[in-house]
Amino acid sequence: MSTVATRPALKSGIDDTVFICDAGSGIRELGKDLLSRDPMPKDLHLFITHTHWDHIQGFPFFNPAHIRDCRIHLYSAGDGDNSRYALLSGQMSSAYFPVTFGDLQAEIISKSLNGEKKIDGVKVKSVPTNHPGGCFGYTFEKGGKRIAYITDNELEIADDVEFPDNGNTGQHREAP
Ligand SMILES: [Zn+2]
Numbered sequence: 001m002s003t004v005a006t007r008p009a010l011k012s013g014i015d016d017t018v019f020i021c022d023a024g025s026g027i028r029e030l031g032k033d034l035l036s037r038d039p040m041p042k043d044l045h046l047f048i049t050h051t052h053w054d055h056i057q058g059f060p061f062f063n064p065a066h067i068r069d070c071r072i073h074l075y076s077a078g079d080g081d082n083s084r085y086a087l088l089s090g091q092m093s094s095a096y097f098p099v100t101f102g103d104l105q106a107e108i109i110s111k112s113l114n115g116e117k118k119i120d121g122v123k124v125k126s127v128p129t130n131h132p133g134g135c136f137g138y139t140f141e142k143g144g145k146r147i148a149y150i151t152d153n154e155l156e157i158a159d160d161v162e163f164p165d166n167g168n169t170g171q172h173r174e175a176p
Helices: 026-035 083-090
Strands: 010-014 017-021 043-047 071-076 107-112 116-119 122-129 135-142 145-149
Touching: 017 026, 017 122, 071 083
Parallel strands: 017 043, 043 071, 071 107
Antiparallel strands: 010 017, 116 122, 122 135, 135 145
C-alpha cells in the first residue's frame, strides 16, 4: 500500500486491482500517476466515505475520469438511492465547473456497498462511523491481512473508558 495524498484520497494496490478511498485533492496527483503507468489500469475502484467537501473536491481534476476507455466503479454505503453519487456528480454542474459530470469520457458505474462485497478476490466491508451527516469507513481483507480506512469519526467515550488508551487494550482499539 502506498499513500499519494495530502487530503483524503488513498490508493491501495492489492495485486493489480486499484482501490481508491475518497476523492479529496490528493486524487489529482494519483490520477497523474495512474496515467503515467504502462499499461494504465483501466478499472478503478473508488470508495466514497461521505460527501463533505474535503472528500470529493478533487474528483473533477482526476484525469482518468476524462479517459474514454476507463471505468470507475464508484462505491458508497448507507443510501440505497445512490444519493452520494448524485452529490458527487452535482459538484460538476455548470455553475461550479466547466466540464459537467455527463461530459466525462470514462464510464462511471455507481454501486452500493452496504455490508460486504468481494472485489477481485478482496473482501471489502463498509463500516458506519459517527459523523454529522453520516459517514462510512471501509476495510479491505485478503490472505489474512486487513487494511482499514476510517476517516471522520467522532468517538463517544464513556466516563469509565480510559482515553487516550496508551495500553492499547480498550474497546476503541478494536478493528472493525
Ligand atoms: Zn466529514
